[in-house]
Structure formats: structure tokens, C-alpha cells
Amino acid sequence: MLILETKDLSKRYDGVAALDGLSLGIEAGAVTAVIGPNGSGKSTLVNVLSGVAPKTGGRIAVSGVALGRITASDVAAYGITRTFQEVRLFNQMNVMENLLVVLTEKNVFGAILERHAEKHARRAEELLRKVNLWEKRSELAGGLSYGQRKLLEIARALASGADIYLFDEPFAGLFPEMVKIVEGVLVELRREGKTVVLIEHNMDLIRALADRVVVLDGGKLLAEGATAATLGRREVLEAYLGE
Amino acid sequence: MSILPQLIANSLIAAGTYALIALGFNLIYAATKFFNLAHGAMATAGGYAAFFLLQSFVGINVVLAAALGVLFAGLLGWALDRAVYRELRKRKASNTVLLVASLGVFTVIQAVIAMIFTSQFQTLSGGAADSVYQIGGAAVTETQVIMIAAAVAIAAGLGLLLKKTLLGKEVRAVSDDEEVAKIVGINTERVIGWVFFIGSAIAGLGGILVGFDTGLQPTMGMSLLLRGVIASIVGGVGTVYGAAAGALLLGFVENFGIWKISGEWKDAIAFSLLIVFLVFRPQGIFKR
Ligand SMILES: Nc1ncnc2c1ncn2[C@@H]1O[C@H](COP(=O)(O)OP(=O)(O)OP(=O)(O)O)[C@@H](O)[C@H]1O
Ligand SMILES: [Mg+2]
Numbered sequence: 096m097l098i099l100e101t102k103d104l105s106k107r108y109d110g111v112a113a114l115d116g117l118s119l120g121i122e123a124g125a126v127t128a129v130i131g132p133n134g135s136g137k138s139t140l141v142n143v144l145s146g147v148a149p150k151t152g153g154r155i156a157v158s159g160v161a162l163g164r165i166t167a168s169d170v171a172a173y174g175i176t177r178t179f180q181e182v183r184l185f186n187q188m189n190v191m192e193n194l195l196v197v198l199t200e201k202n203v204f205g206a207i208l209e210r211h212a213e214k215h216a217r218r219a220e221e222l223l224r225k226v227n228l229w230e231k232r233s234e235l236a237g238g239l240s241y242g243q244r245k246l247l248e249i250a251r252a253l254a255s256g257a258d259i260y261l262f263d264e265p266f267a268g269l270f271p272e273m274v275k276i277v278e279g280v281l282v283e284l285r286r287e288g289k290t291v292v293l294i295e296h297n298m299d300l301i302r303a304l305a306d307r308v309v310v311l312d313g314g315k316l317l318a319e320g321a322t323a324a325t326l327g328r329r330e331v332l333e334a335y336l337g338e
Numbered sequence: 339m340s341i342l343p344q345l346i347a348n349s350l351i352a353a354g355t356y357a358l359i360a361l362g363f364n365l366i367y368a369a370t371k372f373f374n375l376a377h378g379a380m381a382t383a384g385g386y387a388a389f390f391l392l393q394s395f396v397g398i399n400v401v402l403a404a405a406l407g408v409l410f411a412g413l414l415g416w417a418l419d420r421a422v423y424r425e426l427r428k429r430k431a432s433n434t435v436l437l438v439a440s441l442g443v444f445t446v447i448q449a450v451i452a453m454i455f456t457s458q459f460q461t462l463s464g465g466a467a468d469s470v471y472q473i474g475g476a477a478v479t480e481t482q483v484i485m486i487a488a489a490v491a492i493a494a495g496l497g498l499l500l501k502k503t504l505l506g507k508e509v510r511a512v513s514d515d516e517e518v519a520k521i522v523g524i525n526t527e528r529v530i531g532w533v534f535f536i537g538s539a540i541a542g543l544g545g546i547l548v549g550f551d552t553g554l555q556p557t558m559g560m561s562l563l564l565r566g567v568i569a570s571i572v573g574g575v576g577t578v579y580g581a582a583a584g585a586l587l588l589g590f591v592e593n594f595g596i597w598k599i600s601g602e603w604k605d606a607i608a609f610s611l612l613i614v615f616l617v618f619r620p621q622g623i624f625k626r
Contacts, residue, residue, distance in 0.1 A: 145521060146520075146521070147517060147521075166520075167517050167520035167521050168520045168525075168526070168527075170520075170521055171520075171521065171522060171523030172523070176521065176522070177521065183515055183517075183518045184514075184515075184518075185510065185511045185514040185515060185518070185519075186514055186515075187510055187513070187514050188507065188510055188511070188514070192507055192510075195504075195507060196504070196507040196508060196510075196511050196522070196524070197522045197523065199504045199507075251522065254522075255522055255523060
């Protein structure tokens with residue numbers, strides 16, 4: 096089943112066609128790697144799917160439902176969450192609060208009196224331990240190291256409890272032990288039947304983690320299919336070698 | 339007898355007034371990133387709402403009238419956000435457009451108040467003399483004591499709200515990165531609505547206390563707004579502590595500045611402080 100579909104999707108930044116008539120489908124419950132040379136439109140695809148950048152043409156469907164437009168305010172309701180290539184945290188808040196603000200129920204009375212505080216605190220602890228940030232829980236997010244910031248952003252995405260996770264280069268710049276943690280997170284999401292879209296350059300990680308691969312080039316779809324077969328195709332190899 | 343205790347008292351009273359304006363102004367700025375100039379009119383509206391109640395319902399409890407005035411100012415601020423600013427945000431209006439719109443709103447509210455209540459000077463105390471306390475060599479009225487206490491309590495309460503409650507965390511999230519706040523499922527428009535309600539209600543209380551202390555005039559909002567804006571910038575725009583610290587500094591500088599010269603220089607002193615900060619420390623005392 097396709098949980099995310101785009102049809103003739105395009106996104107122009109004055110003069111640049113970042114996405115150029117892109118039609119693709121993302122399988123539910125699988126890890127799909129999105130690869131392509133620098134500037135091929137990978138981040139733009141995630142930005143459009145998460146309402147950060149409005150599309151300039153084409154259609155998007157989530158779980159078979161065509162959406163007229165998708166804004167940042169609706170993505171959570173569609174069960175979509177994401178991380179950013181350049182990490183975006185709530186920098187003035189401490190590590191724990193970055194998760195609690197996502198975990199706590201968003202109703203009018205819950206807003207005044209934080210309800211179920213204990214349940215949420217426990218879930219936040221669980222997530223922070225998973226990404227090895229529990230010891231840092233009281234530190235300001237803005238003061239964390241680069242890798243820790245990436246891990247916290249991933250934990251925050253997990254806190255949303257979404258069905259679809261769009262990760263924009265979650266491994267970039269991480270130390271090996273942090274790479275292991277993120278790998279673990281992806282494997283677990285897959286086991287839970289969640290859908291993962293993974294933008295990644297490292298082929299070893301892609302072979303290890305991805306069920307499917309989507310290859311972009313110049314905002315267009317170059318290839319799409321099962322990981323091993325797609326990575327072996329000549330046009331894919333050329334796109335990478337020609338970089 | 340030394341004039342010093344009275345100067346200190348006057349500084350604290352002024353600081354209390356400015357803080358009641360600056361706290362809400364800064365809160366709204368933190369969430370929306372624009373200078374809401376209509377904020378001054380919320381103080382005026384709160385003051386006149388209480389005035390209206392005291393005039394219309396003779397014998398009404400003063401505290402009740404003040405509370406309803408505060409509520410009115412809060413709702414007015416909320417409605418203003420809903421009707422004007424939110425629509426502009428939807429149209430992706432720039433912060434400059436919002437600022438100009440807020441100046442327009444300020445003018446309209448001020449004009450409506452003048453039409454209903456005339457431009458005449460009014461007092462909320464109805465001429466009844468305020469009890470005067472002698473504290474450490476300074477004469478302070480009951481209203482002024484309430485003013486200082488209210489400012490301290492509200493600054494502390496707002497700090498707690500931001501730190502401890504979910505709404506507070508949501509406000510800080512919106513303040514840090516509104517787009518990401520939306521993506522993680524925070525209803526940012528609702529949060530901003532609350533911010534306008536709370537901030538405007540605090541300004542309304544400021545206007546009511548000024549009405550009891552010195553009196554009401556439709557144009558009073560502008561000088562309150564200017565003091566609030568200066569206190570915000572001096573203290574550090576977008577922070578609770580900044581608003582409080584800026585108000586305190588402004589109150590002291592103004593009152594000690596006119597110690598040896600005429601009181602007409604107050605405005606000049608306030609703006610000099612602003613310019614000094616804009617030039618030498620534009621981020622204010624507390625940097626966000
Ligand atoms: N906000 C923007 N304004 C203008 N142009 C943009 C913007 N975002 C992306 N682009 C352009 O769109 C094209 C695709 O960029 P995008 O960031 O999607 O590439 P990418 O595949 O994620 O690259 P990388 O591997 O370097 O992250 C590039 O030419 C880029 O310069
Ligand atoms: Mg990118």
C-alpha cells in the first residue's frame with residue numbers, strides 16, 4: 096500500500112525547478128531511502144511533504160486521500176513528522192522540555208494544568224535514554240553539541256508518535272556510536288510498522304536499512320524500486336559518478 | 339528630611355506601572371515577533387471599562403469592577419488578534435505591516451473611547467481620597483502599593499506560567515520556532531490567542547491602576563505604550579525578566595534623573611536611556 100503519493104509534483108524557487116514533475120509513491124511500513132546528488136531536490140521533497148514549502152504544482156495524497164494543500168499546521172494531524180538537515184530545536188528550552196511540549200495533550204484545560212504529567216515524563220525519559228541524552232535532560236537544547244542536537248531532534252520526532260517519519264540526513268556528521276543509535280531507532284520504527292523516508296548519502300547505511308530506494312536527479316525521478324536492484328542500475332551509478 | 343526615600347518610592351511606583359505594560363508587550367512580542375503598538379490602547383480600554391462599570395452600577399464592588407475591566411481588556415486583545423493580526427498572518431504579512439496595522443488599531447480604539455467618554459479627564463477613585471501610608475520616610479498611597487505588589491506578583495506569575503505549564507512551554511516553542519511548533523502539532527494560533535488575552539489583560543490592569551492613581555484620559559495609552567516599549571527594549575525584548583528589569587531601570591533613571599531638574603525632562607530622560615541602549619546594547623539587559 097502507498098501511504099504517500101506525489102503526482103507531477105513541482106516546486107520552483109524563482110528560476111530553479113527544485114522539484115520538476117515528480118511522481119512517486121512511498122510504501123507504508125517500509126524504509127524508503129531518497130538519494131540523489133547535491134541539489135537534486137531531496138530536502139525540497141521533504142519540505143513540500145511537511146508543509147514547510149508550498150508546492151507550486153501537482154498533487155499529494157496521504158493514505159489515498161488527495162490533499163489540496165498541505166501546511167505545517169496540518170502535518171501532525173496527518174500523522175507526519177520530520178527532522179531537518181539543519182537541526183531545528185526549541186533552543187531556549189531544556190532537553191526534557193523539548194520532548195514534553197510535544198508529548199503533552201493539546202486540549203484547553205490540559206494547557207493550563209499539565210495533565211498526565213507523570214506518564215509523559217516517563218515517555219520522555221524512555222526516549223532520552225534511547226538517544227543517550229538522559230544525562231543532559233536539564234541542559235538548554237541550544238547548548239548541545241552538533242550530534243546531540245541531531246539526536247534530540249530525532250527523539251522529538253519519535254515523541255510525536257507519528258506514522259510517517261521524514262528524516263533529512265539524520266546520520267550526517269555523527270560519530271560512529273551515534274550512528275549506531277540512529278540505526279537502532281530506524282530498525283525499531285520499521286519493526287513497529289511505521290513508514291520511514293530516509294534521505295541519506297552513505298550507501299552502506301542504505302543497503303543495511305532501506306527496503307526501497309527513490310533516486311532523484313534535477314528534481315526529477317531517476318529510478319525507484321527495491322534497494323539492491325535500484326542501486327545497481329546504470330543510470331543511478333552514472334548520476335553518482337558524474338557528480 | 340531626606341528626599342531619597344520618596345525618590346526610591348516614586349521610582350518603584352513608576353517601575354510597577356511600566357512593568358504592567360512591558361510584561362504583556364514582551365510576551366506578545368515573544369510569540370509574534372512584532373511590536374504590537376495597540377497594546378497601549380488595551381490599558382486605556384481596561385481603565386475605561388472599569389470606569390464605565392463604576393459609573394453605571396452605583397455601589398458595585400470596586401474589586402469586581404476592576405476584575406471585569408481586566409477581563410474586558412484581555413478579551414479585546416484576543417478579539418483584536420483574531421480579527422486583525424491573525425488574518426494578516428494568514429496572508430503572510432510582514433512584521434512591518436503588522437506594526438502599521440497595530441498603530442491603526444491603537445488610533446481607532448483611542449478615538450472610540452474619546453467618542454464614548456469624551457476627552458475629559460476622569461478618575462476611577464471618584465474623588466475619594468486614597469489612604470496614604472508612610473513607609474520608611476516616603477508617602478505612598480494604597481493604589482501605589484497595589485501597583486507595585488501587582489507588578490511583582492504578575493512578573494513572578496508569568497515566569498512560573500512560562501516555566502511550569504504546558505501553555506508556557508508552547509509559548510516558548512512558538513517563540514523559538516513557530517514553524518517547527520506547528521509541525522510538532524502545537525496549535526500555534528490558539529497559543530497566540532492566549533498570549534494576547536493574557537498580555538492585554540495585564541495591560542488592562544495597568545490602565546485601571548493608573549486610573550485610580552492619577553486618572554484616565556483617552557490619550558493615556560500612548561505615553562504608557564512608549565514607557566512599556568522602552569522598558570522592553572532596555573530590558574531585552576521578548577523576555578519576562580527583561581520587561582521587569584527594564585521597567586525597574588527606567589523607573590529609577592527617570593525619577594533620579596529629574597532629582598535636580600524639572601519634571602518636564604522625564605520624557606527626554608526616558609528616550610535618552612532608550613538611545614543609549616540602542617547604540618551600546620541593542621539586545622537589552624537580558625539577551626534572548
Ligand atoms: N529556500 C530556497 N530558496 C531558493 N532555492 C532553493 C531553496 N531551497 C532549495 N533551493 C534550490 O533547490 C534545489 C534543490 O535543493 P535541495 O535542498 O532540495 O537539494 P538536496 O537534494 O536536499 O541537496 P543536498 O544533498 O545538498 O542536501 C537546489 O538548486 C537549491 O539551490
Ligand atoms: Mg538536502
